Amino acid sequence: MNAPLGLKKPSRYEIALGRGHVPLLVPEFTFRGRPMTKEETETFVQLHMSTKPDAVLGETGVEEFENEFLVKIIKKRFEVYKLPFKMTDKFLLMSMMTFAQNPGKIMILLRLCWQKYVENGTKLFDLLVWAQEVFPWGVPTEQELEAMWDSQKAKDQPYGNLIDNPDIWRNADEPDDK
Numbered sequence: 001m002n003a004p005l006g007l008k009k010p011s012r013y014e015i016a017l018g019r020g021h022v023p024l025l026v027p028e029f030t031f032r033g034r035p036m037t038k039e040e041t042e043t044f045v046q047l048h049m050s051t052k053p054d055a056v057l058g059e060t061g062v063e064e065f066e067n068e069f070l071v072k073i074i075k076k077r078f079e080v081y082k083l084p085f086k087m088t089d090k091f092l093l094m095s096m097m098t099f100a101q102n103p104g105k106i107m108i109l110l111r112l113c114w115q116k117y118v119e120n121g122t123k124l125f126d127l128l129v130w131a132q133e134v135f136p137w138g139v140p141t142e143q144e145l146e147a148m149w150d151s152q153k154a155k156d157q158p159y160g161n162l163i164d165n166p167d168i169w170r171n172a173d174e175p176d177d178k
Helices: 012-018 038-049 068-081 089-098 103-120 127-134 142-151
Strands: none
Touching: 038 089, 038 127, 068 089, 068 103, 089 127, 103 127, 103 142
């Protein structure tokens, strides 16, 4: 699709929204981010240099997490929403270490991944994708996370939060008449 002179070409995300594949419009989550702390950077390097394989969530051999509750939430969301991408345990662990320490922030993480899937076709979210595609300039600040969360609130919707509605997670390539 070519954009008229002077207009920017729409992203796959914008095209998917414009084609009606996402009936409830959730604002695109954007953030400037903050640099990782020294501890977070050390954890990232340790995970990156680890000889332990980076297993895909839901497959055998996945890293055990301290917060099993959040891991259960994310696994259930993958199952219920039939997400077209996968996430590794190291991606999730690094996200939980830096910002995703509660269910709402886990949902923001999933939505950021979904946006990257729609924009770039990324199907496996591993530690390399974490650093190069999703968080190349740092992770969201608390204020940015609050703004992202508030931007998708919808008191008039049955779920209260747009990102809790399974309809917004449909694959951008799926036909409208599912």
